[in-house]
Amino acid sequence: MFGQPTSPRIRAAFAGTLSAGLIFGLAACGGDDSDSAADTNASASAIDCAPYTKFGDIKGKTVTIYTGIVTPEDKPHIDSYKPFESCTGATIKYEGDKSFETQILVRARAGNPPDLAIVPQPGLVKQLVTTGKAVAAPQEVSDNVDKFWDKAWKGYTTIDGKFYGAPLGASVKSLVWYSPSEFKDSGYTVPTTLAELQALSDKMVADGKKPWCAGIASGDATGWPVTDWMEDMMLRTAGPEKYDDWVGHKIPFNGPEATAALDAVGGYLKNDKYVNGGLGDVKSIATTTFQDAGLQIIEGACSLHRQASFYAANFDKDTKVAEDGDVFAFYLPGPDANTKPVLGAGEFVVAFADRPEVKAFQTYLSSDVWANTKAKLSSGWVTANKGLDPNNLTNPIDKLAGTILLDPKATFRFDGSDQMPAAVGSDAFWKQSTAWITGQDTATTLNNIEKAWPK
Amino acid sequence: MFNTASTTPEKILQMLSALLLFAAVMGVILFIAGRFGGKKGDRIVAYLYLLPVLLLLAVGLVYPGLRTIYQSFFDAAGDAFIGFDNYGTIFSDADQLTVLRNTVFWVVLTPFVATAIGLVYAILVDKSRFESFAKTLIFLPMSISFVAAGVIWKFMYEYRPDQGNVKQIGLINQVIVWLGGKPVQLLIESPLNSFLLIVVMIWIQAGFAMTILSAAIKAIPDDIIEAARLDGVNAWSMFRKITLPSVQPTVVVVLTTIGIGTLKVFDIVRTMTGGNFETSVVANEFYRQTFNADNQGLGAALATLLFVLVIPIVWYNIRSLRQSEER
Numbered sequence: 001m002f003g004q005p006t007s008p009r010i011r012a013a014f015a016g017t018l019s020a021g022l023i024f025g026l027a028a029c030g031g032d033d034s035d036s037a038a039d040t041n042a043s044a045s046a047i048d049c050a051p052y053t054k055f056g057d058i059k060g061k062t063v064t065i066y067t068g069i070v071t072p073e074d075k076p077h078i079d080s081y082k083p084f085e086s087c088t089g090a091t092i093k094y095e096g097d098k099s100f101e102t103q104i105l106v107r108a109r110a111g112n113p114p115d116l117a118i119v120p121q122p123g124l125v126k127q128l129v130t131t132g133k134a135v136a137a138p139q140e141v142s143d144n145v146d147k148f149w150d151k152a153w154k155g156y157t158t159i160d161g162k163f164y165g166a167p168l169g170a171s172v173k174s175l176v177w178y179s180p181s182e183f184k185d186s187g188y189t190v191p192t193t194l195a196e197l198q199a200l201s202d203k204m205v206a207d208g209k210k211p212w213c214a215g216i217a218s219g220d221a222t223g224w225p226v227t228d229w230m231e232d233m234m235l236r237t238a239g240p241e242k243y244d245d246w247v248g249h250k251i252p253f254n255g256p257e258a259t260a261a262l263d264a265v266g267g268y269l270k271n272d273k274y275v276n277g278g279l280g281d282v283k284s285i286a287t288t289t290f291q292d293a294g295l296q297i298i299e300g301a302c303s304l305h306r307q308a309s310f311y312a313a314n315f316d317k318d319t320k321v322a323e324d325g326d327v328f329a330f331y332l333p334g335p336d337a338n339t340k341p342v343l344g345a346g347e348f349v350v351a352f353a354d355r356p357e358v359k360a361f362q363t364y365l366s367s368d369v370w371a372n373t374k375a376k377l378s379s380g381w382v383t384a385n386k387g388l389d390p391n392n393l394t395n396p397i398d399k400l401a402g403t404i405l406l407d408p409k410a411t412f413r414f415d416g417s418d419q420m421p422a423a424v425g426s427d428a429f430w431k432q433s434t435a436w437i438t439g440q441d442t443a444t445t446l447n448n449i450e451k452a453w454p455k
Numbered sequence: 456m457f458n459t460a461s462t463t464p465e466k467i468l469q470m471l472s473a474l475l476l477f478a479a480v481m482g483v484i485l486f487i488a489g490r491f492g493g494k495k496g497d498r499i500v501a502y503l504y505l506l507p508v509l510l511l512l513a514v515g516l517v518y519p520g521l522r523t524i525y526q527s528f529f530d531a532a533g534d535a536f537i538g539f540d541n542y543g544t545i546f547s548d549a550d551q552l553t554v555l556r557n558t559v560f561w562v563v564l565t566p567f568v569a570t571a572i573g574l575v576y577a578i579l580v581d582k583s584r585f586e587s588f589a590k591t592l593i594f595l596p597m598s599i600s601f602v603a604a605g606v607i608w609k610f611m612y613e614y615r616p617d618q619g620n621v622k623q624i625g626l627i628n629q630v631i632v633w634l635g636g637k638p639v640q641l642l643i644e645s646p647l648n649s650f651l652l653i654v655v656m657i658w659i660q661a662g663f664a665m666t667i668l669s670a671a672i673k674a675i676p677d678d679i680i681e682a683a684r685l686d687g688v689n690a691w692s693m694f695r696k697i698t699l700p701s702v703q704p705t706v707v708v709v710l711t712t713i714g715i716g717t718l719k720v721f722d723i724v725r726t727m728t729g730g731n732f733e734t735s736v737v738a739n740e741f742y743r744q745t746f747n748a749d750n751q752g753l754g755a756a757l758a759t760l761l762f763v764l765v766i767p768i769v770w771y772n773i774r775s776l777r778q779s780e781e782r
Contacts, residue, residue, distance in 0.1 A: 220729045220747065280616030283640050286732070287614060422749030423531065430747075434731045438643055452748075454531055 047369050049087035051140070058357035059089030065361075066107075066114035068100030076378035083373055084364045090357045108133045113352035116362065118168060120347045121418045122156040123425075128350055129159045135351050136162045138359045144366040148385045150412050156419075157348050166366035170346035170384040172401040173228050173308040173415065174235075175329040179297050180322075188303075190330045192337045194236060198267075201274055204303050210277035213302030214269055214285045215293030216437060223430030225290050226437065227417045228343065229269065229306060234261040235341035236334055240411050243341075247416040249453060253424070254446035262442050269437065277302025286437045297327055306332060308344075309401045313380060322396040329397065331404050340410045345418065346384065375402075384412060421454050428452035480507065520762070527756035531749065541756035553733050554740045557649050561656070561720060561736060566713040569657045570706060573664025578698065581672055590669065594662040601659070605726030608655045612641040612727075645733035652734060655723050660713045671705035672698060704779035711772035718765055737761050 052058075069077060074096045081092040095114065097103055101124060107113050108131045119125050128134045137145075137157075145154050145166050157165040176197075183189070186207065191197040204211035216225045234243050238257040245251045246258060268274055269285060276284045278301025279293065291314050296302035298319060305311075309329070312321045319326045334340045349365050351358055364370050368387020375381070375392040382393060382401045390402040404410060417425040428449045436445040484507065488500045530537050545551045573593075580589040596604065613625030617637050623629040628638040642648050675698065683697050699706075721738040728734045730743060737757055745754030 217729075220725060220743065222729050222731050276616075278616075278618075278621070280614065280640075283643055284614065284616060287640065287642060422747065427743065427748035431731065438732060 047083040047087055047373075051363060051367070052084065052088050052360040055356040055360040055363075058360055060091075061355070061357040062091045062093055063116065063357050063361045064093045064095065064114040065116040065118065066095045066097065066100065066104065067118040068097065068120060069118065070096040070098055073378075073381075076374060076381065079377050080370060080374040081361075083369075084361060088357075088360060090361065092361065104128065105131070108352065115351065115353045115355070115358045117350050117352070118347050119165070119350050120345070122348070122414060123419055125157050125164060125348055125350055126159055129164055133352050134164055135354045137165055137351065137362060138354070140359070140363040141166050141366045144363065148366070148368055148371075148387045150384065150386075150410075152412050152414075153346070153384065156414055157350070165348040165350040166362070167384060168347045168349050168365060169381055170401075170405055170412075171309055171344050171382065172404050173343040173345065174232055174332040174341070174404070175307065175309055175311075175401075176332050177294050177297060177305040177307060177311060177327060177329045178303060179300075179326065180324060180328050181326070182300070182303060191333050193333050194335055197333055201268070201304070205273045209303055210273075210275060210301075211303045212268055212274045213277040213279055213293050213296040213305050214275060215279070215288030215290045216285055216434065217287055217289040221426070221430060222286070223432075223434040223437075224417070225307070226265065226269070226433035227429050228308070228415070229265045230258075230262055230433070231413075231416045232306070232332055232341075232343045233264040234258065234416070235343060235411075235413055237261050237264050240341055240413055243413055243416065247419050249420075253450040253453060254443070258446055259442060262436070262446060266436075266442060283438050286434055309382070309397055310380070312395075312397045325396075329400060331400075338409060340404075340407060342404055342410045342412045343415065344384075344405070344412060345415045423452050423454050424449060523755045524759050524762075526751055527759045529752045529755075531752055533751045537752065541752045542760070544753060545756060545760060550735075551740070554735045554737060557646075557734060558718070558736045560646070560649050561653055561717050562714060564650075564653050565656045565660065565717040566710045569660035569713050570664045570668075570710050572657065572661040573666075573709070574668050574702075574706065576661070577665045577669035577672055578694065581669065590665065593665050596659045597662040597666075599659070601720075601722035602726050604655055604659055605723045608651075608658075609642075609727050612651060614638055614640050614642075642728055642734075643732050648728065648732055649734050652723055652727055655727070656717060656720060660716070664709045664713065667709050668702060668705060671702040675701045704775055707775040708772060708779070711768050711775070714768050715765055715772070718761060718768070737764075 067074075067077070074094065078092075078094050081094070084090070085092055100117075101120070104113070104117050104119070104124070105127060108128055111133070113133050117128070119128065125134075142154075142163050145163070149167055153167045154163060156167075157163060178190075186204075188200060188203070191200050201211045214225065216223050218224055231243070234246060234257065237260050238246070242251065242257050246253070246255075251257060270282050272282060275282055276288070276293075278296035278299055279285075279288050285293075290307070294302075294305035294307055294311055294314065297305055298315065311329075315321060315327060321327055331340070331342075349362060351362055368385060371383050371385035371388040372392050374383070375388060375398075376394070379395050380398065382398045382405065384405040386406055388402060388406065390399050390406060393399045393402050405412065417429050419425070420429065428451075432440070432445045432448045435448075436442065484503055488503045491497075491499045526533060527541055528536060528538060530540075545555070576589075576593055580586045583589070599607070610624070611626050612628075613623075614628055615621050615623045615625070615638060623632055623638060625641075627641060632638060641651055679697060679701070680693075683693055688696065719738050720736055721742065724730055724734055724736055724739045725742070730736075730739045735743070738761060741754050741757035741761065744750045744757060748754075
């Protein structure tokens with residue numbers, strides 16, 4: 001799943017359809033735009049320009065970058081380009097648009113794509129490459145990715161042997177939210193293996209608590225948190241290789257591996273003793289919004305909540321999100337302490353032009369210099385770039401996510417439902433997961449999803 | 456001007472050019488129309504005025520309609536011709552059959568119940584002292600959008616667990632608790648949940664039915680009523696023999712209008728359950744298949760089915776409207 005409140009792809013598609021019908025709509029299609037060269041001198045730390053000058057003199061040239069990142073998250077992005085602008089003299093034109101995900105395809109097909117696009121899903125990168133307008137990444141970017149990223153990342157944008165784009169930001173989904181003070185008062189410790197997690201849950205039950213809280217309601221994307229749960233369990237019970245086979249449909253969706261994974265999720269989410277802290281019985285998971293579910297931790301009605309790093313934004317301003325605060329998260333442990341599969345998501349920079357200034361800027365974005373510059377400027381942002389110094393990240397949850405991503409023992413895997421065909425990834429998987437929570441058995445659920453996979 | 460505008464001045468410029476284009480087209484038509492005179496000229500002028508409407512209807516309605524029907528014979532990606540397979544899916548797949556079942560519930564229940572409530576209410580408050588106030592009360596829901604109504608009723612049905620310190624926030628469950636029952640997950644239990652959604656639609660449409668029918672009742676000539684009174688009919692006979700036959704054409708129009716609206720219901724289902732828990736209806740499923748599941752063919756087939764189902768009602772509606780006008 002996208003890891004966002006509602007499914008932006010669908011909303012965007014709808015908005016796009018509506019506006020396309022109206023002549024006036026044309027005027028509304030654009031997004032906020034800003035010319036960041038205007039105040040180049042502000043907060044720009046000097047960087048070594050050598051890697052970019054070798055692309056030739058690009059002074060006065062302009063690179064356009066088109067993204068779905070809008071106010072207020074766009075500001076750190078725009079600011080992080082300034083060191084590049086001041087050392088090369090090139091101008092970066094940033095365009096943020098909420099309906100990016102449909103508009104980028106429209107623009108690519110119509111022949112007026114931007115120079116660069118920040119694409120949040122590997123599936124969309126593939127669609128863009130299929131339009132024939134995307135150009136392969138230059139050697140310098142490829143070298144940077146080899147140097148700074150786990151090799152799994154390069155695979156997500158390598159299509160027919162050609163590498164199309166460097167990863168940019170990343171997010172961690174394998175997190176369990178908890179209350180540090182409750183853990184301290186009750187003498188609980190953060191588990192380091194799946195068995196310990198279960199033992200901890202049982203201990204909480206013995207203490208008279210309903211340890212877990214969960215909610216999967218999310219408008220027409222209802223069900224997606226279950227898909228994240230299942231992917232996390234698939235990584236742990238079957239391993240990353242089988243996970244890749246499952247996502248790519250090389251093994252059936254309803255095979256023994258997937259059955260074991262979903263049953264493992266059921267061990268938590270469909271266990272009356274474990275759920276649903278403060279919210280009701282198992283079925284209440286289906287009607288609780290994913291935003292509300294974890295707030296029960298603050299209420300003291302629930303102890304554990306599995307959700308991605310972005311969940312930090314759901315707590316109100318008075319809640320301190322830190323290891324010594326009101327609420328924090330720990331890594332959803334692997335099968336043993338040394339195996340650390342990480343489920344997450346991220347975005348990729350895809351180019352539609354190969355002019356020298358575009359190549360130079362692409363190289364900058366894939367560098368450790370940019371990653372550290374961006375880290376210092378933003379909050380609620382993290383990357384899997386190994387050149388990142390986690391100390392540059394500004395808030396505790398970003399630091400935790402950064403540490404998990406950069407752990408040499410970590411094996412990163414991209415959210416599977418984002419890579420599956422839409423009929424499964426944004427329909428059957430959600431719908432059947434919801435039915436599964438409200439009582440449908442595991443076998444029927446997986447059979448129905450397998451049936452929905454396009455032939 | 457057909458490029459995407461990105462800055463505010465560009466957007467304003469685009470808007471202005473669109474307005475200018477509109478003015479220019481209208482100007483040309485008016486100019487040409489002005490050159491014709493006399494009886495024959497009137498006709499030409501009429502056709503000229505119709506031209507833009509017909510053109511826009513052809514581009515905006517007829518072409519997309521035909522195109523949708525065409526697409527419904529193709530597969531998910533819209534590449535391969537598969538004949539009537541999509542229609543086969545609608546009438547055989549378990550999920551789709553549930554969708555059809557729910558749509559039948561909606562279409563059978565909503566128009567009749569809403570019209571019945573509206574009619575009874577209109578008769579009861581007719582000529583009473585609080586007539587306008589009572590009418591306003593039931594008409595108010597009409598002024599709320601379907602989405603807002605869905606949100607309001609979602610709160611009405613809201614569930615909180617049966618735990619010591621947890622308070623109910625949904626009215627229905629609070630009433631159940633007051634009566635000594637346990638709170639129920641109202642929106643999850645099928646088929647109960649579909650009926651609970653239908654209640655929302657009835658709540659909105661009863662006001663519409665009441666308003667139209669009340670006007671019809673007031674239009675019944677006084678002499679008929681007087682004559683009936685002199686003959687000494689009781690209230691029931693008055694309703695059966697006088698009121699109902701007099702407003703019958705209006706009842707048909709109200710029934711069919713609500714029926715068409717109900718067939719196309721989408722907002723309530725989408726807001727309240729998202730079509731989960733076996734509550735989906737054809738319009739919601741059509742959206743879901745097209746935009747979530749990326750199955751253009753099945754989506755188009757569902758849209759076509761909706762179209763086919765609406766046609767007879769529209770035809771009947773127009774016919775009764777004409778008949779009542781002729782009288």
